Amino acid sequence: MNNFGSKSIHSISFNQSNSCFSVAMDNGFRIYNIEPLAELQNGQFEDFGSIRIIEIFHRSNIVALVGGGAHSKFSSKMLRLWDDKEKEFIFELSFDSVIRAVRMKRNRLVVVLTHKIYVFSGPLNPQHLQTIETRENSRGLCQVAGSSTCYTMIFPGTRAGSLQLFDMSTAGAAVGAISSPATINAHRTQLQCIAINHSGTLAATASIKGTLIRVFDLKTRQLVIELRRGTDTATVQCITFNSDSSYICASSDKGTVHIFAIKNPELNKRLTVANVGYLGTYAGSQWGMTSFTLRSECPCMCVFAPSGTGVKNAVIALCLDGTYQKYVFTADGNCNREAYNVFLDITQDLEI
DSSP: OBOOOOSSEEEEEEOTTSSEEEEEETTEEEEEETTTTEEEEEEEHHHHEEEEEEEEOTTSSEEEEEEEEEEESSOTTEEEEEETTTTEEEEEEEOSSOOOEEEEETTEEEEEOSSEEEEESOSSSOOEEEEEEOSOOTTOOOEEOSSTTOOEEEEEOSSTTEEEEEEGGGTTSOGGGSOOOEEEEOOSSOEEEEEEOTTSSEEEEEETTOSEEEEEETTTTEEEEEEEOOSSOOOEEEEEEOTTSSEEEEEETTSEEEEEESSSGGGSBOOOHHHHGGGGGGGGSEEOSEEEEOTTOOOEEEEEOOTTSSOOSEEEEEETTSEEEEEEEOTTSOEEEEEEEEGGGOOBOOOO
């Protein structure tokens, strides 16, 4: 999630297993463990200046940084890899335009520009494999599957509202070995937010209207389910699958986080005849099984509590104002806040 508009926070991102999150700020960067909440790294302003984009490599000491903001110490066109154990930059890559997003896997590094996507081996000692021309992508929309055995990458296609699929395992191969591009016509208007599940089998999309979220099977490229966030236009900030893709959650600039069931869609709410009224065809839509509204009513990133933490069916919302909120939900639609904290006030007390 880039460009919150905050004077201090520029972006919040998650590592490949959703067990850590990183915060790029005007006064450096920070990395936290999600559950339990604890600070892992603190990149001080004196050393790094303003950071606009940060991406952590799994739970390692390697961090990708892009400068930008009021007090940037290096160009927003340069990607620098920082080794926090050795306390030094180990690699840097320069580009001809502003970097919009960075994605990392164990043997792939992806750098997103406004009209291009660069695919590298790496991220340690990255070697350029392929350059992909794209439509205008100032939002930096690009996601890669978290699984180490899946190389699927998704990004906006050349047609407005379409989603492009790319197999990164073929990057750098001879032309004849590269499969034909696969495209899904997801929406009629431009994409606002995209997500891919851990195994790389499903993708979720929302357009700039923000009323519908569509989930697609990436093998068949067919629609799996259409979900309604609401009837009024909203900016969807984040869509996330849980670990087994049985649920997704979505946050928007309305300050509301919606939770939908994917594997058991009968858990989602539908309008009854008595409720239809002026909504007409909306009556057939599947609405969220539950939702919660953040008291601060500010944009946020959301993620399901990672598996292995002993927390089942919980969504964690990380807000632009620096707050951490955890909500536990049940299949029958109950949803209650279980934890609240201000992560910017947490001091370092764990190691990666």
